Amino acid sequence: MSAPLTAILIGAGQRGADSYAPYALQNPDLLKFVAVAEPDPKRKESFCKKHQIDSESAFDTWEELLSKPQIADVAFICTQDWMHTEPAVAAMRAGYHVLLEKPMANRADECRLLLDVSRETERQLVICHVLRYTDHFNKMRELIETGVLGEIIQVAHRENVSFWHMAHSYVRGNWRNQTETSPMILAKSCHDLDILPWVLQQKSVEMVSMGALNHFKQENAPEGAPKRCLDGCPVADTCPYYAPFIYLEMAPFWNNVADTTHGFARWASHTYPRNPNMIKALSTVVPILKGITNYQGFPISILDSNPTQENLLKALQEGPYGRCVYFCDNDVVDHQVVMMRMDGGAQVTFTMHGHSHYEHRSTRIEGSHGRLTAEFGLGGSWIEVDEHRTDWHQKFDTSAEIGAGHGGGDFQLVAYFLDSIKNGSFEDAYNGTKEALESHLLAFAAEESRLNKKILTREAWEVEIE
Numbered sequence: 001m002s003a004p005l006t007a008i009l010i011g012a013g014q015r016g017a018d019s020y021a022p023y024a025l026q027n028p029d030l031l032k033f034v035a036v037a038e039p040d041p042k043r044k045e046s047f048c049k050k051h052q053i054d055s056e057s058a059f060d061t062w063e064e065l066l067s068k069p070q071i072a073d074v075a076f077i078c079t080q081d082w083m084h085t086e087p088a089v090a091a092m093r094a095g096y097h098v099l100l101e102k103p104m105a106n107r108a109d110e111c112r113l114l115l116d117v118s119r120e121t122e123r124q125l126v127i128c129h130v131l132r133y134t135d136h137f138n139k140m141r142e143l144i145e146t147g148v149l150g151e152i153i154q155v156a157h158r159e160n161v162s163f164w165h166m167a168h169s170y171v172r173g174n175w176r177n178q179t180e181t182s183p184m185i186l187a188k189s190c191h192d193l194d195i196l197p198w199v200l201q202q203k204s205v206e207m208v209s210m211g212a213l214n215h216f217k218q219e220n221a222p223e224g225a226p227k228r229c230l231d232g233c234p235v236a237d238t239c240p241y242y243a244p245f246i247y248l249e250m251a252p253f254w255n256n257v258a259d260t261t262h263g264f265a266r267w268a269s270h271t272y273p274r275n276p277n278m279i280k281a282l283s284t285v286v287p288i289l290k291g292i293t294n295y296q297g298f299p300i301s302i303l304d305s306n307p308t309q310e311n312l313l314k315a316l317q318e319g320p321y322g323r324c325v326y327f328c329d330n331d332v333v334d335h336q337v338v339m340m341r342m343d344g345g346a347q348v349t350f351t352m353h354g355h356s357h358y359e360h361r362s363t364r365i366e367g368s369h370g371r372l373t374a375e376f377g378l379g380g381s382w383i384e385v386d387e388h389r390t391d392w393h394q395k396f397d398t399s400a401e402i403g404a405g406h407g408g409g410d411f412q413l414v415a416y417f418l419d420s421i422k423n424g425s426f427e428d429a430y431n432g433t434k435e436a437l438e439s440h441l442l443a444f445a446a447e448e449s450r451l452n453k454k455i456l457t458r459e460a461w462e463v464e465i466e
């Protein structure tokens, strides 16, 4: 058995510590974290404890960690959107292969610089486009490759961001204001702008985009609503964005899991917010239910790394997630459409909106010989194919294990990255990074089109890359 690859983590937040690093704990023969940079003392301490990192290898900032000589094979860079380029460039120059969170950068020139440095240093730079590593989208690509749909004529792909996730991340949370972070089409949808050309194996050659922020504005606040939900809100019993409903009851989260899952798991996750005591009692004889009753992940883990009811209540009283959604400093859109013509002739409409009853992506592909429909949700996923002439119909269950981040994509991405370092070639990895760049350029172009009300053709966003 060979030794595990060693890693440093920059940014031990939700993605770094909770989504990717657990892979090392479950696969100690493949990956071991040996150092961390994280300014939040609670997060740093918790990471060090879980991964047995001593205090000499725990730093407050990426600058401190990367000023030391290289101490591991790879760097996971999971800081916020505006803090990707500098640590990624420094890490590659220090000798690390890099797994970098998306968006790779929030400016086109910085995305370009990242590729240049990857080429110059010959360090692999893998971008966390997790959907590429899911069984769901791999199956979709494989089905299209079989030719069962014939010529692809029209694609309608929707990113249905749930009302509670929209409120959490894009109204109250980290991605609410594009001057501080990224426009919604980059922050949320660079995944979709990556996966559509990848699944179809066609490039976008023309696009137009429209979108706006309609709902989460002061003028839509209910009469008498205070600035914070807990300060006597008159619509506490009816507002879907009422913070205790989202974070203390967790009802929308569990309803969302139920909406996209099946059988017993569906019943249990639906029942939990209505009758928590029943599910808690049942979990003593059906241990699998502890996945529900002991759940401490997204979104409550963002309010407090120890999300007890007491800590959550304090966070709602004092922190950003207790704010009324109509009185936040948000400006990102709550709906946007991108229409594209592809070089293979397909026409694609991509719709993102933040008012979905439950979180899922849905896809409909109409071909000359058949149709594909699909749903990719928090609790489960499926793809259906119908052939026009034979009326052949098949349904594929592409669900990952419940709780597997991004339908299994988070862990499968880490597995891919490690394998690519050990057995892959720099050129293959670099080609993947070039494709990631393309999705970011599409997002910047879509934003330009939306803001300037312009139809753009490929020359407007394409860049020459060696």
Ligand SMILES: NC(=O)c1ccc[n+]([C@@H]2O[C@H](COP(=O)([O-])OP(=O)(O)OC[C@H]3O[C@@H](n4cnc5c(N)ncnc54)[C@H](O)[C@@H]3O)[C@@H](O)[C@H]2O)c1
Pocket (backbone or CB within 6 Å): 010, 011, 012, 013, 014, 015, 016, 037, 038, 039, 040, 043, 060, 061, 062, 063, 078, 079, 080, 081, 082, 083, 101, 102, 103, 128, 129, 130, 174, 187, 406
């Ligand atoms: N791939 C995906 O599907 C996906 C999903 C969600 C978020 N993201 C992206 O992942 C990134 C991280 O998001 P998150 O939700 O984990 O954010 P987060 O805020 O939870 O984590 C970022 C961490 O970086 C730390 N940090 C700040 N300054 C630092 C410094 N100088 N040195 C080291 N660490 C520093 C912060 O304290 C924080 O703990 C973002 O770019 C986000 O857009 C990707």
